[in-house]
Amino acid sequence: MSLLQVRGLTKRFGKTDVLRGIDLDVQPGERIAILGASGSGKSTLLRCLNFMEMPDVGTVTLDGKVIGPSGKYRESELTQVRQRVGMVFQQFNLFPHMTAVGNVMEGLRTVRRQSKAEARTRAEKELARVGLADKAETYPAHLSGGQKQRVAIARALAMDPEMLLFDEPTSALDPELVGEVLNVIRSLADEGRTMLLVTHELGFAYHVATRIIFLADGTIHEQGTPDEVLKNPRQERTRAFLASHKQFSF
Amino acid sequence: MKWDFASVFDNTDALLAGAAGTLRLFAICLVCGLSLGLVVGLGRYARSKWLYWPATAFVEFFRNTPVLVQILWFYFALPILLPFTINPLAAAALGISLNSAAFSAEIYRGGIQSIDKGQWDGARAIGMGWGQAMRRIILPQAIKRMLPALTNRAIEIFKMSTLASAVAYVELLQQGKLIASLNFNPIEAYTAVAVIFFVFLWPLVQFTYVLERRLGRSE
Ligand SMILES: Nc1ncnc2c1ncn2[C@@H]1O[C@H](COP(=O)(O)OP(=O)(O)OP(=O)(O)O)[C@@H](O)[C@H]1O
Numbered sequence: 001m002s003l004l005q006v007r008g009l010t011k012r013f014g015k016t017d018v019l020r021g022i023d024l025d026v027q028p029g030e031r032i033a034i035l036g037a038s039g040s041g042k043s044t045l046l047r048c049l050n051f052m053e054m055p056d057v058g059t060v061t062l063d064g065k066v067i068g069p070s071g072k073y074r075e076s077e078l079t080q081v082r083q084r085v086g087m088v089f090q091q092f093n094l095f096p097h098m099t100a101v102g103n104v105m106e107g108l109r110t111v112r113r114q115s116k117a118e119a120r121t122r123a124e125k126e127l128a129r130v131g132l133a134d135k136a137e138t139y140p141a142h143l144s145g146g147q148k149q150r151v152a153i154a155r156a157l158a159m160d161p162e163m164l165l166f167d168e169p170t171s172a173l174d175p176e177l178v179g180e181v182l183n184v185i186r187s188l189a190d191e192g193r194t195m196l197l198v199t200h201e202l203g204f205a206y207h208v209a210t211r212i213i214f215l216a217d218g219t220i221h222e223q224g225t226p227d228e229v230l231k232n233p234r235q236e237r238t239r240a241f242l243a244s245h246k247q248f249s250f
Numbered sequence: 251m252k253w254d255f256a257s258v259f260d261n262t263d264a265l266l267a268g269a270a271g272t273l274r275l276f277a278i279c280l281v282c283g284l285s286l287g288l289v290v291g292l293g294r295y296a297r298s299k300w301l302y303w304p305a306t307a308f309v310e311f312f313r314n315t316p317v318l319v320q321i322l323w324f325y326f327a328l329p330i331l332l333p334f335t336i337n338p339l340a341a342a343a344l345g346i347s348l349n350s351a352a353f354s355a356e357i358y359r360g361g362i363q364s365i366d367k368g369q370w371d372g373a374r375a376i377g378m379g380w381g382q383a384m385r386r387i388i389l390p391q392a393i394k395r396m397l398p399a400l401t402n403r404a405i406e407i408f409k410m411s412t413l414a415s416a417v418a419y420v421e422l423l424q425q426g427k428l429i430a431s432l433n434f435n436p437i438e439a440y441t442a443v444a445v446i447f448f449v450f451l452w453p454l455v456q457f458t459y460v461l462e463r464r465l466g467r468s469e
């Protein structure tokens with residue numbers, strides 16, 4: 001059974017149709033890279049999957065259970081979903097008034113109501129996993145971009161998500177810091193975690209993703225294995241997109 | 251002419267009682283005004299029109315009417331409409347607190363709005379509800395930014411306390427008036443009152459300067 005099933009997902013902002021009927025099935029353990037030009041709706045798609053944006057039409061089914069009926073979402077249901085579908089942002093969105101370990105503990109303390117000791121043990125474990133055990137007491141302002149993003153990943157992992165959404169996790173980083181974040185994401189892939197990843201790192205997508213989705217005009221324009229989509233794209237627009245990106249990567 | 255502060259020092263007890271009254275009124279209005287202001291400010295920030303419109307009406311009403319008029323209204327008019335009398339402290343505290351709530355509501359709203367939307371995203375993505383995100387993530391950062399503006403409000407509240415003399419509440423100015431009329435020494439009495447206010451307020455104002463500098467540096 002699919003972990004996540006999306007049917008006819010439509011989202012508009014004002015007069016622009018950003019997503020026009022997305023159908024998507026995500027199997028447990030799948031790693032899907034989402035590609036697409038700027039403004040093609042990649043972020044909006046991810047944000048609809050954990051209901052940071054409310055879909056206008058369509059259904060999202062998580063682990064066999066439909067979320068909402070469409071248009072009538074209960075806040076308590078959505079906060080549950082967001083714990084099960086973790087999200088990592090381009091701009092990290094760490095809480096600047098909390099230390100690294102405080103950031104990771106926050107969900108456990110405030111949402112899960114765990115004791116301080118319990119939350120701290122867990123948070124330290126997650127920080128160690130992303131290689132930042134020694135930065136537990138450091139405030140985000142004193143961390144590098146790569147370290148911030150790794151704390152953000154640890155913060156998401158602490159909630160035991162069944163699925164992870166990454167929205168351009170390395171796009172805000174200096175080039176020399178991209179590798180450390182991609183390594184962490186790769187290690188999560190090696191654990192068999194289910195993830196959706198919006199990225200412009202085509203090489204990383206090729207090696208780590210099990211499936212590539214190319215978004216254009218608010219629909220899935222082309223999808224397939226990395227070899228199919230990245231090496232032998234069938235659609236003209238996919239080819240044009242890849243061509244423009246290769247210019248940058250060399 | 252000759253300054254005669256002895257006639258003021260003879261009335262130290264009266265001035266001390268006045269200072270105590272000023273501090274009491276200040277403390278009540280500070281707590282009530284700034285906490286009610288937070289509630290109203292959240293209402294002004296809310297998307298629901300059932301919260302937004304009452305909060306907006308409140309702010310507009312109390313920002314556009316003089317505090318002195320409100321105090322007199324609560325003291326003289328309200329008891330006619332309602333079956334109980336109201337003492338000078340309550341009338342003054344109501345007027346000043348409601349006015350401060352209206353002004354601080356706008357400070358809170360502005361501070362909350364100034365927080366990057368990404369902070370909401372970060373909070374909601376780990377499953378926080380609106381209230382949890384507001385309390386744990388947004389407000390702590392917003393209040394830090396608002397601190398200079400809120401201490402300025404506190405200074406205003408302190409100064410507004412003198413309006414309570416209009417309903418004969420025992421505070422510094424009221425006691426100054428009393429001393430002046432009993433001893434025929436308005437120059438000395440009112441000078442003493444001004445100096446006492448200065449002594450209270452000067453450190454508070456210096457504190458806001460320090461805050462402004464500190465926060466300016468840390469951002
Ligand atoms: N909250 C919003 N309000 C109005 N319009 C929005 C909002 N969010 C996104 N949009 C619009 O929706 C379209 C898709 O945006 P989205 O951020 O999903 O694109 P994207 O593929 O992630 O682009 P990028 O590569 O630049 O991140 C854009 O035209 C954008 O301007």
Ligand SMILES: [Mg+2]
Nearest residue numbers: 042043044167
């Ligand atoms: Mg985007």
